Each structure stands twice: as C-alpha cells, then as structure tokens.
Amino acid sequence: MVLKIKALVIGFLLIGLSALGQSKLLFDEALEKLLLQNYDIQVQVLSKQIAENTASKLNNNYLPTLSVDAGGGWTYFGGENRLEDRTIELDPNASYTYDAALSLNYIIFNGFGRKYQLKINEENLALAEAEYRLLIQNSILELGRIYYEVAFLEENVALLESSMEISKDRLLRASYGFEYGRNSRVDVLNAKVDFNQDSIAFLNGKLDFENALRNLNLLMGDSIEAAYQLEKQVQIDSTLDLGTVLEVAQDQNLELAINEHNYLNSKYALANSRAPWMPTLSANAGYNYRGSEDPNGAFLKGSERLGPQAGIRLTWNVFNGQNIVNQQNAKLRLQQAEVRQKQIKQQVKAQAYNAFSLYKNAMAVLQAQEDNVATAERNFVRSKEALNLGQITNAEYRSAQLNYLQAMQNRSKAKYDTKNAELQVYAIMGELK
Incomplete structure (x- = not known):
C-alpha cells in the first residue's frame, strides 16, 4: 500500500x-x-x-525651387511652296527644334x-x-x-x-x-x-x-x-x-x-x-535657350536665342x-x-x-x-x-x-x-x- x-x-x-x-x-x-x-x-x-x-x-x-527643363523635336517632310509667279519645290529634309531653361522661383509672401x-x-x-x-x-x-x-x-x-x-x-x-x-x-x-x-x-x-x-x-x-x-x-x-x-x-x-x-x-x-x-507675391528668374534648324525655311534656315529672364507676380484671389x-x-x-x-x-x-x-x-x-x-x-x-x-x-x-x-x-x-x-x-x- x-x-x-x-x-x-x-x-x-x-x-x-x-x-x-x-x-x-x-x-x-x-x-x-x-x-x-x-x-x-x-x-x-x-x-x-x-x-x-x-x-x-x-x-x-521657405526655400526657393530650382528646376531645369529641356526638350527637343524632330520633323522630316518635303513638298512645295506655291507663289503667284512660281512654285518652289522642297526637297525632303529634317528640321529640328531644341530648348533648355533653368528656372528659380520663390514665394515672397502668401x-x-x-x-x-x-x-x-x-x-x-x-x-x-x-x-x-x-x-x-x-x-x-x-x-x-x-x-x-x-x-x-x-x-x-x-x-x-x-x-x-x-x-x-x-x-x-x-x-x-x-x-x-x-x-x-x-x-x-x-x-x-x-x-x-x-x-x-x-x-x-x-x-x-x-x-x-x-x-x-x-x-x-x-x-x-x-x-x-x-x-x-x-x-x-x-x-x-x-x-x-x-x-x-x-x-x-x-x-x-x-x-x-x-x-x-x-x-x-x-x-x-x-x-x-x-x-500672394512671388518672384522668378531663369536662363533660357531656344534654337531651331529648318533647311526648308522660306527665309530663316535656323535660329538661336539665349539669355536671362526675371519677373515678379502678384496674385489676389478676391x-x-x-x-x-x-x-x-x-x-x-x-x-x-x-x-x-x-x-x-x-x-x-x-x-x-x-x-x-x-x-x-x-x-x-x-x-x-x-x-x-x-x-x-x-x-x-x-x-x-x-x-x-x-x-x-x-x-x-x-x-x-x-x-x-x-x-x-x-x-x-x-x-x-x-x-x-x-x-x-x-x-x-x-x-x-
């Protein structure tokens, strides 16, 4: 027991x-x-x-914004330009456009x-x-x-x-x-x-x-x-x-x-x-460049533009x-x-x-x-x-x-x-x- x-x-x-x-x-x-x-x-x-x-x-x-923008374009065409006294034949050619910009923006007051x-x-x-x-x-x-x-x-x-x-x-x-x-x-x-x-x-x-x-x-x-x-x-x-x-x-x-x-x-x-x-008061500044090439242009065969820009803008939502x-x-x-x-x-x-x-x-x-x-x-x-x-x-x-x-x-x-x-x-x- x-x-x-x-x-x-x-x-x-x-x-x-x-x-x-x-x-x-x-x-x-x-x-x-x-x-x-x-x-x-x-x-x-x-x-x-x-x-x-x-x-x-x-x-x-509180800080400005800085941006860069760039672009380009391409076209290819031919044809003719008709004037009163004659017709101008356009050989097929490529044309170009291009641009670039540097932009600075700042809100001064909002x-x-x-x-x-x-x-x-x-x-x-x-x-x-x-x-x-x-x-x-x-x-x-x-x-x-x-x-x-x-x-x-x-x-x-x-x-x-x-x-x-x-x-x-x-x-x-x-x-x-x-x-x-x-x-x-x-x-x-x-x-x-x-x-x-x-x-x-x-x-x-x-x-x-x-x-x-x-x-x-x-x-x-x-x-x-x-x-x-x-x-x-x-x-x-x-x-x-x-x-x-x-x-x-x-x-x-x-x-x-x-x-x-x-x-x-x-x-x-x-x-x-x-x-x-x-x-709202804002300011902007930048530097821009634009250009183009067009062999078939009637007067201008190409162009280039570049330089600074600045501006100020006032917006008021009444x-x-x-x-x-x-x-x-x-x-x-x-x-x-x-x-x-x-x-x-x-x-x-x-x-x-x-x-x-x-x-x-x-x-x-x-x-x-x-x-x-x-x-x-x-x-x-x-x-x-x-x-x-x-x-x-x-x-x-x-x-x-x-x-x-x-x-x-x-x-x-x-x-x-x-x-x-x-x-x-x-x-x-x-x-x-």
Missing part, C-alpha cells in the same frame, strides 16, 4: 515539476526588451520621424500661410512626441499588468507545490498509520483525495503560468518559447499624497499635453484659414466661397478644441482621484493580507501539532491547510495589485517613463 502511494506521489511530481524558467528577468530588463522590440513602439518611432521631416523648413515653402503651416507642422511634431511618450506609458502599464500577473502565477505555482508536498506528507503518514493499525482506510482515502486535488491544482496553476509567460514574451517582442523566472520582490512607494498627485497631473499628464497640442493646432489652423484672403466655409469651419474646430480641453481636464482630475483611491485601498488590503498570513500560519502550525497529538481531525487540519494556502495566495495577489495601482498613479502624473 505504501509503495503504491509513493509511486503515485512521484508520478505527480514528475508530471508537474518541469523547469518553470531558467534565467532571471527583472522588471527593468523586461521594460528594456519592450522598448527595443515591441512592434507598436517601432511603428510610432517611424511616425515621429515622419513628423520631424514634415516640420522641416524644407517642407514648408498671406502668412507659410508661417502658420510651419507652426501646425511643428505642433504635429510635438504631438507625435507626446503620443510616443503616451504609448511608452501605456506599454509600461500593460507590461506591469502582465509581468506581475506572471510573477503572481509563478509564486502561486510554488505555493501550490508546497501545499501538494504537505498533502503528500499527510498521505504517507496516513498510509503508514494504516499499515500499523493507527488509522482507518477512510483516513487514507481522504488523504489521497486531498493530495489528488492539490496535484491537479498545481498542474492547472503551472499551465496558467506558462500561458501568461507566453503572453509576456509576445508583449516584449521576445521569443514565444523563452522561459524566465520573474522578480518577486517589489518596492512600493508609500509616500504618495493626493495633493501632489493632483498638482503634478495638471502639469504633466500626457493626455492633457496631447490635448494642448491639438488645441494649438486648431488656433494655427484658424490663422492659416485667413491666408487665402491675402495676396472672392472664393470655399475660403469662407474653410474659415467658418476652422472657428468651429477651435471651439470644439476648447470644449474638449475642459473635458480632458475634468477627466484627468477624476482619474487622479480614482487612481489614488485605488492605490490607498490596495495598500490597506495588502496590510490586512499580511496580518491574515501571520494568523493563518500560526493556526496551521498549531493544527499540525494538534493532529500529531490526535487532538483534531484530518478535516480540521485540512481546513487549516487550505486557509493558510488561501492567505498566502491573497497576500501575493495584493502585493502585485498594489504595485500596479502605484504605476497607475504615476501614469496619471505623467511620470511613468
């Missing part, structure tokens, strides 16, 4: 105890992998580079449209940078959620394994007791059922851990098969206060920053919408209905941006209150769970001593064991929940970098 029990125990352990992870992966190391390999971040970096190019003066009509378009593009660059920082922030929050979930599940596997070891020891003791007549067969069967339940819980917990670890690898852009052991010790800042959170959030919150850039864009767009009502509509819409978009700005400020304030309340509640829950673990541990140790002395039943001992396991699991979860709540507060403050 005892040999069968030992074989059962060894079988469960061999199934469950594969390597959970070899190399250590700290949170900062996971963050470094995320920033280097995450696909969304790579795309946003390219978007920021596009915005940098768009905001350059090279792209906003109603400040160039100025405000540059400001719009510069704000778009600042917006792209803020959106990049927001993506980094959200990626860190997502990393924290998944990383600490994996850490909890890994810690939970260790707790379930420890509980399984306790049940294994109880099963072996019950089996030995049955062999020597101290325990009944019912005691052995109950112990075996409890061990089986703990073994199944261990295997399910291990499966949850492995699935979550693959999700973490996917987020980091790492190999899906990579195996790690995660950091279990977390440092939690207990010095945060509501006043500081609200003050810093109003100054540094990234959603507020993004909305501010959108608001400024709307202001510049309104100013830019007035540009078509003003005249009336265009689209300009009126564009300006009206620009005013409406600015009003929308102002309303949106007020809305975002209220939202950020509410988010700051909610995040701080969640953080304080998580801190209190963590402290309560610490107390529960201490109480459950004392109860379990005393229950084990009482069981050995025959003062309590196996069912009472099992209850103490499960209470201790649950308390340890709750404390582990509360620890990581508190860390994620802290990260959320820092995100609202715009300090999660």
Whole structure:
C-alpha cells in the first residue's frame, strides 16, 4: 500500500515539476526588451520621424525651387511652296527644334500661410512626441499588468507545490498509520483525495503560468518559447499624497499635453484659414535657350536665342466661397478644441482621484493580507501539532491547510495589485517613463 502511494506521489511530481524558467528577468530588463522590440513602439518611432521631416523648413515653402527643363523635336517632310509667279519645290529634309531653361522661383509672401503651416507642422511634431511618450506609458502599464500577473502565477505555482508536498506528507503518514493499525482506510482515502486535488491544482496553476509567460514574451517582442523566472520582490512607494498627485497631473499628464497640442493646432489652423484672403507675391528668374534648324525655311534656315529672364507676380484671389466655409469651419474646430480641453481636464482630475483611491485601498488590503498570513500560519502550525497529538481531525487540519494556502495566495495577489495601482498613479502624473 505504501509503495503504491509513493509511486503515485512521484508520478505527480514528475508530471508537474518541469523547469518553470531558467534565467532571471527583472522588471527593468523586461521594460528594456519592450522598448527595443515591441512592434507598436517601432511603428510610432517611424511616425515621429515622419513628423520631424514634415516640420522641416524644407517642407514648408521657405526655400526657393530650382528646376531645369529641356526638350527637343524632330520633323522630316518635303513638298512645295506655291507663289503667284512660281512654285518652289522642297526637297525632303529634317528640321529640328531644341530648348533648355533653368528656372528659380520663390514665394515672397502668401498671406502668412507659410508661417502658420510651419507652426501646425511643428505642433504635429510635438504631438507625435507626446503620443510616443503616451504609448511608452501605456506599454509600461500593460507590461506591469502582465509581468506581475506572471510573477503572481509563478509564486502561486510554488505555493501550490508546497501545499501538494504537505498533502503528500499527510498521505504517507496516513498510509503508514494504516499499515500499523493507527488509522482507518477512510483516513487514507481522504488523504489521497486531498493530495489528488492539490496535484491537479498545481498542474492547472503551472499551465496558467506558462500561458501568461507566453503572453509576456509576445508583449516584449521576445521569443514565444523563452522561459524566465520573474522578480518577486517589489518596492512600493508609500509616500504618495493626493495633493501632489493632483498638482503634478495638471502639469504633466500626457493626455492633457496631447490635448494642448491639438488645441494649438486648431488656433494655427484658424490663422492659416485667413491666408487665402491675402495676396500672394512671388518672384522668378531663369536662363533660357531656344534654337531651331529648318533647311526648308522660306527665309530663316535656323535660329538661336539665349539669355536671362526675371519677373515678379502678384496674385489676389478676391472672392472664393470655399475660403469662407474653410474659415467658418476652422472657428468651429477651435471651439470644439476648447470644449474638449475642459473635458480632458475634468477627466484627468477624476482619474487622479480614482487612481489614488485605488492605490490607498490596495495598500490597506495588502496590510490586512499580511496580518491574515501571520494568523493563518500560526493556526496551521498549531493544527499540525494538534493532529500529531490526535487532538483534531484530518478535516480540521485540512481546513487549516487550505486557509493558510488561501492567505498566502491573497497576500501575493495584493502585493502585485498594489504595485500596479502605484504605476497607475504615476501614469496619471505623467511620470511613468
């Protein structure tokens, strides 16, 4: 009987105890992998580079345009020219035309449209940078959620394994007791059922851990098969206060920053919408060459012309209905941006209150769970001593064991929940970098 029990125990352990992870992966190391390999971040970096190019003066009509144009033509014909007194026969011949030009054009003034378009593009660059920082922030929050979930599940596997070891020891003791007549067969069967339940819980917990670890690898852009052991010790800042959170959030919150850039864009767009009502003054200069050869010409057999040219042009679009509509819409978009700005400020304030309340509640829950673990541990140790002395039943001992396991699991979860709540507060403050 005892040999069968030992074989059962060894079988469960061999199934469950594969390597959970070899190399250590700290949170900062996971963050470094995320920033280097995450696909969304790579795309946003390219978007920021596009915005940098768009905001350059090279792209906003501040420099002149220089162009070269050249062409040529060939014809081949013969025939006759009829005059009043005679007809001139034209032998078949080829004729040629050719030209080349170097042109320089520059817009001197276009109603400040160039100025405000540059400001719009510069704000778009600042917006792209803020959106990049927001993506980094959200990626860190997502990393924290998944990383600490994996850490909890890994810690939970260790707790379930420890509980399984306790049940294994109880099963072996019950089996030995049955062999020597101290325990009944019912005691052995109950112990075996409890061990089986703990073994199944261990295997399910291990499966949850492995699935979550693959999700973490996917987020980091790492190999899906990579195996790690995660950091279990977390440092939690207990010095945060509501006043500081609200003050810093109003100054540094990234959603507020993004909305501010959108608001400024709307202001510049309104100013830019007035540009078509003003005249456009441009200048041009160039050097031209034209030539031709025509053996059948009546008077000219060929010609060449070359030399510089320069000019200035003033264009004024006196009336265009689209300009009126564009300006009206620009005013409406600015009003929308102002309303949106007020809305975002209220939202950020509410988010700051909610995040701080969640953080304080998580801190209190963590402290309560610490107390529960201490109480459950004392109860379990005393229950084990009482069981050995025959003062309590196996069912009472099992209850103490499960209470201790649950308390340890709750404390582990509360620890990581508190860390994620802290990260959320820092995100609202715009300090999660």
